[in-house]
Amino acid sequence: MTKLDTPIAAVSQARPRRPRATGRLLLNAALAVLFLGAALTVEVDLTRLLEAPAAIWRILVLMFSAPDWSELERASGLMLESIHIAWIGTIMGAILSLPLAFLAAKNVTSRTGSTVVRQVLNAIRAVPELILAIAFIPIVGLGAFAGTMAIGLHSIGTLGKLASEAIEGIDPGPVEAATSVGAPRMAVMRWGVLPQVLPEIVAFWLYRFEINIRAAAILGIVGAGGIGEGLSQTIIYRRWDRAGVYVIVIVLATVAIDAVSSRIRRRIIGGGDRAIKTEADMVTDGHGQSGPDPAKGPNPRDFG
Amino acid sequence: MSAAGVESAPSRQRRPARPRRSPWAYVSVIAFLALTWWAGSDRFGIGFSVPELIENATRAGGIVSDFLDPQWIYWTALIGPFIETFQMAVIGGVIGCSIALVVAFLASKVTTPNTAAYLADKALLNILRALPDILYALVFVAAVGIGPLAGIIALILFNIGVVAKLLSETVDGVDLGPSEAAQAAGGNRFQQIRAAVFPQVLPNYLAFSLYTFELNLRASTVLGIVGAGGIGTLINVERAAFRYDRIAVIIVAIFVIVFVVESISIALRRRLV
Amino acid sequence: MISFKNASVTYPGGVHALRDVTLDIPPGQMIVIVGLSGAGKSTLIRAINGLVPLTGGDVRVDGRSVTQASGRQLRELRAEVGMIFQTFNLVKRTTVLNNVLMGRMHGTAWWRTLLGRYPADDLEYAMRALERVEIVEKAYVRASNLSGGQQQRVGIARALAQEPKVLLADEPVASLDPPTSHVVMRDLQRINRELGITTIVNLHFLDLARQYGERIIGLREGDIVFDGRGEDADEQVFRDIYGRSLTADDVLEAKAEL
Ligand SMILES: Nc1ncnc2c1ncn2[C@@H]1O[C@H](COP(=O)(O)OP(=O)(O)O)[C@@H](O)[C@H]1O
Ligand SMILES: [Mg+2]
Numbered sequence: 001m002t003k004l005d006t007p008i009a010a011v012s013q014a015r016p017r018r019p020r021a022t023g024r025l026l027l028n029a030a031l032a033v034l035f036l037g038a039a040l041t042v043e044v045d046l047t048r049l050l051e052a053p054a055a056i057w058r059i060l061v062l063m064f065s066a067p068d069w070s071e072l073e074r075a076s077g078l079m080l081e082s083i084h085i086a087w088i089g090t091i092m093g094a095i096l097s098l099p100l101a102f103l104a105a106k107n108v109t110s111r112t113g114s115t116v117v118r119q120v121l122n123a124i125r126a127v128p129e130l131i132l133a134i135a136f137i138p139i140v141g142l143g144a145f146a147g148t149m150a151i152g153l154h155s156i157g158t159l160g161k162l163a164s165e166a167i168e169g170i171d172p173g174p175v176e177a178a179t180s181v182g183a184p185r186m187a188v189m190r191w192g193v194l195p196q197v198l199p200e201i202v203a204f205w206l207y208r209f210e211i212n213i214r215a216a217a218i219l220g221i222v223g224a225g226g227i228g229e230g231l232s233q234t235i236i237y238r239r240w241d242r243a244g245v246y247v248i249v250i251v252l253a254t255v256a257i258d259a260v261s262s263r264i265r266r267r268i269i270g271g272g273d274r275a276i277k278t279e280a281d282m283v284t285d286g287h288g289q290s291g292p293d294p295a296k297g298p299n300p301r302d303f304g
Numbered sequence: 305m306s307a308a309g310v311e312s313a314p315s316r317q318r319r320p321a322r323p324r325r326s327p328w329a330y331v332s333v334i335a336f337l338a339l340t341w342w343a344g345s346d347r348f349g350i351g352f353s354v355p356e357l358i359e360n361a362t363r364a365g366g367i368v369s370d371f372l373d374p375q376w377i378y379w380t381a382l383i384g385p386f387i388e389t390f391q392m393a394v395i396g397g398v399i400g401c402s403i404a405l406v407v408a409f410l411a412s413k414v415t416t417p418n419t420a421a422y423l424a425d426k427a428l429l430n431i432l433r434a435l436p437d438i439l440y441a442l443v444f445v446a447a448v449g450i451g452p453l454a455g456i457i458a459l460i461l462f463n464i465g466v467v468a469k470l471l472s473e474t475v476d477g478v479d480l481g482p483s484e485a486a487q488a489a490g491g492n493r494f495q496q497i498r499a500a501v502f503p504q505v506l507p508n509y510l511a512f513s514l515y516t517f518e519l520n521l522r523a524s525t526v527l528g529i530v531g532a533g534g535i536g537t538l539i540n541v542e543r544a545a546f547r548y549d550r551i552a553v554i555i556v557a558i559f560v561i562v563f564v565v566e567s568i569s570i571a572l573r574r575r576l577v
Numbered sequence: 578m579i580s581f582k583n584a585s586v587t588y589p590g591g592v593h594a595l596r597d598v599t600l601d602i603p604p605g606q607m608i609v610i611v612g613l614s615g616a617g618k619s620t621l622i623r624a625i626n627g628l629v630p631l632t633g634g635d636v637r638v639d640g641r642s643v644t645q646a647s648g649r650q651l652r653e654l655r656a657e658v659g660m661i662f663q664t665f666n667l668v669k670r671t672t673v674l675n676n677v678l679m680g681r682m683h684g685t686a687w688w689r690t691l692l693g694r695y696p697a698d699d700l701e702y703a704m705r706a707l708e709r710v711e712i713v714e715k716a717y718v719r720a721s722n723l724s725g726g727q728q729q730r731v732g733i734a735r736a737l738a739q740e741p742k743v744l745l746a747d748e749p750v751a752s753l754d755p756p757t758s759h760v761v762m763r764d765l766q767r768i769n770r771e772l773g774i775t776t777i778v779n780l781h782f783l784d785l786a787r788q789y790g791e792r793i794i795g796l797r798e799g800d801i802v803f804d805g806r807g808e809d810a811d812e813q814v815f816r817d818i819y820g821r822s823l824t825a826d827d828v829l830e831a832k833a834e835l
Contacts, residue, residue: 013708013711013713015714015716016713016714016715016716016717018717031398035395038394038395039395041391042388042392042456044451044452044453048453049399049453049457051448052448052457052460055444055447059443059447088340088343091340122563126558126562126563126566127559128522128562130438130526131539134543135371135551138368138371138548139368215436217439221442221529221530222529235443243443247435247439250435251435258434479669481662481665481667482666482667484628485660485662485666485735486679486682487628488626488628488660488745489660489679489680489682489739490653490657490682490683490739491652491683492652494690495682499678499679499693503675504670
């Protein structure tokens with residue numbers, strides 16, 4: 001401590017008191033109580049979680065050490081069906097969500113109107129695809145069509161929400177210009193608003209398609225078509241060697257489609273001047289609900 | 305008024321020819337239509353057929369009317385399974401997000417300079433994320449038996465995938481200056497990460513964790529369909545019994561849960577970052 | 578205290594940032610290194626604490642070779658060499674005190690680092706370091722809430738908390754306005770005089786270099802082209818170091834007038 005003991009220039013400085021971190025303490029305590037509460041009351045012996053790594057490893061070995069490739073043809077066929085479901089479902093969602101997105105945008109529709117439509121979109125989004133499929137099966141019958149309807153409906157919710165946020169983020173200039181030449185409202189939307197947001201919205205469609213592939217891969221579990229059906233059967237009958245083939249097919253197909261789709265997305269958005277909204281952005285600005293994208297600069301949103 | 309109302313001064317400006325569309329535009333439109341026809345057709349794709357649709361819909365009249373007339377009193381049966389859903393989401397979330405914190409630092413080249421190591425980790429995360437959560441549940445139900453344990457394991461894996469991926473991308477983008485300062489002060493790699501990198505990504509980490517908790521609740525409502533515990537378990541029971549008036553109540557309950565939790569989570573997340 | 582012997586650095590791109598530099602720095606000196614951007618100033622300074630490895634020759638601090646040090650030895654050596662950065666390099670999302678405590682990180686048990694709980698002794702060091710740069714009242718403020726000059730003083734406090742034998746400062750005032758630059762340079766000068774810490778500062782303003790440099794070393798394209806007392810470094814010397822005539826950008830005060 002020799003050096004620091006050398007006298008400090010005679011400025012009287014009071015050391016601040018350490019502020020109390022009550023808020024953080026409470027938060028930590030609440031989390032601990034929540035976790036312990038859940039862990040102690042759940043009807044599971046949680047020490048069995050320690051067996052999980054071994055169990056996972058055992059299954060991995062069973063699945064991938066000697067896959068039964070004779071199942072490949074069936075798996076590929078079913079995967080193709082899943083892709084079809086995702087494709088048609090996404091198109092359905094895209095077409096139907098577009099008008100709803102305009103109705104849900106605060107800068108296009110009146111405040112009450114947009115709030116109502118927005119809540120409807122939120123409501124649609126809140127029901128998982130699998131549940132929607134269960135609801136559709138008795139109406140349209142078992143099979144891929146029920147799955148397509150489920151995915152289409154869910155996509156209306158998610159796409160409508162994202163697109164309406166994109167519309168709210170537009171530059172009001174072109175809209176003013178179109179309005180000032182006396183264009184009717186439809187024309188203002190078509191020529192003042194749509195060109196600004198279309199690339200972004202199409203990128204959302206593609207992004208949704210990527211997500212829908214994953215959703216369509218599991219719909220078969222409830223009988224709504226696609227590869228999920230084959231997979232769940234092999235697992236129920238413990239044909240792990242066949243299940244492995246299904247898993248491989250799903251992983252390869254999703255990874256490949258992601259790669260192609262994200263490349264197209266990037267081309268559409270045109271590297272640089274528009275930011276591609278990542279999942280992380282959506283999380284940190286609350287599913288994009290806080291609106292303006294910093295990369296797009298100032299965002300005067302209330303006009304018209 | 306003459307045409308266009310303007311008598312332009314004779315000038316030497318040439319009007320350009322209308323530019324031709326790139327052939328790629330036509331190719332992509334045709335490809336799009338072909339794909340859609342293929343995917344929608346009866347023989348190859350999802351088998352979209354209007355007559356069949358009408359037939360089914362008319363036959364399903366009874367079910368639909370059941371759907372539209374929910375047996376509301378059934379909600380009391382949902383309380384227990386709902387609590388289980390909540391427990392699964394909390395346990396899976398806390399454990400999964402804790403593991404994800406470590407995995408994320410191993411999956412960024414900022415904190416793991418060994419190229420082979422972080423590329424391997426990133427690849428693993430991509431595979432982990434390529435598979436839907438319910439598929440994990442399906443596998444673990446077969447492995448450890450029916451019940452919430454399988455669901456919890458599935459959620460843990462699912463959360464590692466989501467949080468570690470998002471967080472490792474955040475770590476990729478941190479300011480490297482503080483880390484260099486920690487290194488210059490004689491800190492080892494662990495100390496650099498803890499003191500210089502971790503505080504930079506903490507708010508994002510909390511936001512991602514909240515987000516996955518929300519995803520967990522959403523997911524754990526359906527995990528029961530494959531037998532992995534929670535409110536979804538009831539769906540299977542009632543489906544087998546054709547009690548669509550009860551399924552309607554379950555769907556409404558799931559909807560309310562997801563809706564409420566999402567609203568809370570969004571509000572909290574916005575305050576964090 | 579510090580000695581370079583035929584030290585060279587060639588970067589992977591093939592740039593020769595240091596060419597065969599031989600240099601001796603006795604304890605307690607305040608040295609200013611000047612040179613154009615790209616002359617190799619940062620490389621020279623980072624070679625001292627091993628942040629940039631030499632590709633030839635040797636550099637010793639207090640008799641210990643930096644080039645031959647093992648990982649652990651290198652960290653030990655770094656703990657005795659404080660460093661101050663142009664862009665401050667603070668963790669902006671945490672408190673000033675946590676930033677300064679980074680200076681006490683070396684030798685702290687891993688679990689203490691993990692929990693962020695430092696021993697009382699270390700806290701005392703950090704507080705005194707903050708007192709020395711007269712910013713202790715901000716100890717519990719988030720670093721992002723400070724002005725540039727205040728942030729750099731926190732950077733200095735972080736280095737001081739290490740109880741260093743040597744202080745390295747890489748263009749510590751390049752991001753600051755002229756009055757603040759002087760405050761920070763005076764802090765460094767005071768620390769050098771009061772505590773006797775060998776201090777090496779990179780600068781590119783010749784007036785600051787002349788005012789604060791006990792000894793000035795001129796670098797040009799990796800070669801030492803001047804080594805002498807501050808008062809001997811007249812404008813001709815700087816023209817030689819820069820290899821061109823002087824402009825308003827080379828002095829701090831002229832900038833202030835613009
Ligand atoms: N990490 C690096 N990789 C390749 N070249 C570098 C690197 N860092 C610096 N250089 C080059 O080395 C030379 C000296 O750089 P530097 O020491 O930063 O100079 P100064 O600090 O005087 O501006 C410059 O030509 C620079 O471009
Ligand atoms: Mg430099």
